Amino acid sequence: MGQSPRDTLARMLLMRRFEEMVITLARAHKLGRQHLAIGNEATGAAALMQLAPGDLIYTTHRNHGHMIARGVDPGKALAEILGRAGGLCGGKGGTWHMTDPSLGFQSTSAMVGGSIGLSVGGGFALKHKKTGNVAVALFGDGALDEGIAYEALNIASLYALPVLFLCENNSKEGEAQTSRLATKELVAVPKALKIPCTRVDGGDPEAVALAVETALAHVRLGAGPYFLEAQLVRWPGSHQIVHEFTTGVTDVAAAWDDAKASNEHAAWHRTDPILRTARTLIARGILTRDDVTALDNEAAVIIAKARAFAEASPYPKPEAALTGAFVPA
Ligand SMILES: Cc1ncc(C[n+]2csc(CCOP(=O)(O)OP(=O)(O)O)c2C)c(N)n1
Ligand SMILES: [Mg+2]
Known part of the structure; x- marks a missing residue:
């Protein structure tokens, strides 16, 4: 595995502090749904x-986390969410369509199931270019009942395309809340199409890293697509229409301080992947409490600078309205 547990937790903290900043900015700038x-x-x-x-x-639609996870500049990402010229897409993509081709992001789309179809097109191109690269489709459990999911999974399997299908299932096990799928077992669909499948605890970064490593090795070898179901606990504020800190601002000390963990958010604290990971790494002696606090402080500083960059960035000029919007003839 490439990344260390420390690096992974640092990235997770950056993702969390980024999303918390989105809540703060959405309130301050009266943004729409996030x-x-x-x-x-x-x-x-x-x-x-x-x-x-x-x-x-x-x-x-849950792209922010993926982009920060991959290493996208958080300042440019926040500027994009605020619709500013310094944003990743010059402020024209916003939260739902921001992308960063320099890091491989081909598209962000809130069309449920869309990423599955697009990834198969990308995988087809990669196979024929023989680059050894993979296409990764990120999608929720709600995408599996879309027609495009069946067609795209089928083509990927038939043509042995280099695609990793990574489903973030945030519905309760055995009870597909967001999907309208006749089978409650999501992997039944790819399994029927002869795509190898693995289920993993999506709140455990080590388990996910191992599962992804295995899946990527299979796909990069040219052995065809792979389907990974990461089983997640839905965050109670996952539908942010009113911008609020549903489970409070994360306090990493709740990982070891019972007084901080026993409040109205206690149930969430038990399953919160950040607190879980911090607890595990401390128990194993890989990190100390001070290490975790220091990583969190570093994340907070990066995100505070990102905010300053985003808010200082101007809105796009009217004459820029048509640039970058169409492919030049
Ligand atoms: C084709 C399509 N149908 C319906 C919607 C409305 N919609 C937005 S998010 C969502 C639920 C998506 O569930 P899931 O893919 O599991 O993602 P989650 O929000 O649970 O992370 C729906 C139905 C949409 N965006 N696109
Ligand atoms: Mg879902």
Whole structure:
């Protein structure tokens, strides 16, 4: 495995502090709906930190976490969410369409299931270019009942395309809350199409990293696609229409301080992947409490600078309205 537990936790903390800043900025600037990746950090960091240059990524309405996990500049990402000229897409993509091709992001789309179809097109191109790269589709459990999911999974299997299908399942086990799938076992669909599948605890970055490593080795060898189901606990604030800190601002000390962990958010504290990971690494002697606090402080400083960059960035000029929006003839 490439990344150390310390690096992975640092990235997870950056993702968390980024999303908390999105809540702060959404309130301050009266932004519309935001879909945050709070609770998904272990899966995003452990998976996307393993990708190589040239790999392609297709993501969803919960894109922020994926982008920070992959190493996108948080200042440019916040500026994009605020619609500023200094944003990743010059302020024209916003939260739902921001992308960064320099790190392999081909598209972000809130069209549920869209990333699955696009990734298969990307995988087809990569196979024919023989680059050894993979296409990664990120999607939720709700995407499996879309027609495009069946067609795209089928083509990927038939043509042995280099695609990693990574499903972030935040519905309760055995009870597909967001999907309308006749089978409650999500992997039944790819299994029927002869795609190898693994289920993993999506709140455990080590387990995810191992599963992704195995899956990527299979895909990079040219053995065809792989389907990974990361089982997540849905964050209670996952539908952010009213911008609020549903489970409070994360206090990493809740990982070891019972007084901080026994409040109205106690149930969330038990499953929060950041607190879980911090607890595990401290128990194993890999990190101390001070190490965790220091990593968190570093993340907070990076995100405070990102905020300053984003808020100082101007809005796009009217004459820029048509640039970057269409492919030149
Ligand atoms: C094709 C399509 N149908 C419906 C919607 C409305 N919609 C937005 S998010 C969502 C649920 C998605 O669930 P899931 O993919 O599991 O992601 P989660 O929000 O649970 O992370 C739906 C139905 C949409 N964006 N696109
Ligand atoms: Mg879901």
